[in-house]
Amino acid sequence: MTSARSNPFAGPATVFADVRAAEKAAHLERNALAAKTVADHAHDAADCVHLLAMLGLDLSELQ
Template identity: 80%
Template sequence: MTSVRSTPLADTALAFADVRAAEKAAHLVRNALAAKTVAVHAQDAAECVELLAMLGLDLSELK
């Protein structure tokens, strides 16, 4: 039977992956909030699309 040993390098890589996943989730939340704010204040759909493009917000990643 093989045993899985925890190494400092593996622990660091796992911690880094966890931080990156949390950062990505926070990024998606911020983008969703920004898109919602733009949509509320836009005059119409065309202006909303234009403002989102100006901000570099990609709605395809928002679900």
């Protein structure tokens, strides 16, 4: 988003796309941290899978 602010000719669509990309990155980072926290506190792999499902976290989108 910083690059869009420094460019006075960036249109609203560019700024919006930059904000959306930053939000998606933040969302993935929060989900990764949540999944790590769940994994740290789970008793075993099955427990981890159930807890992640309860939170609605999809591991396929995490890297």
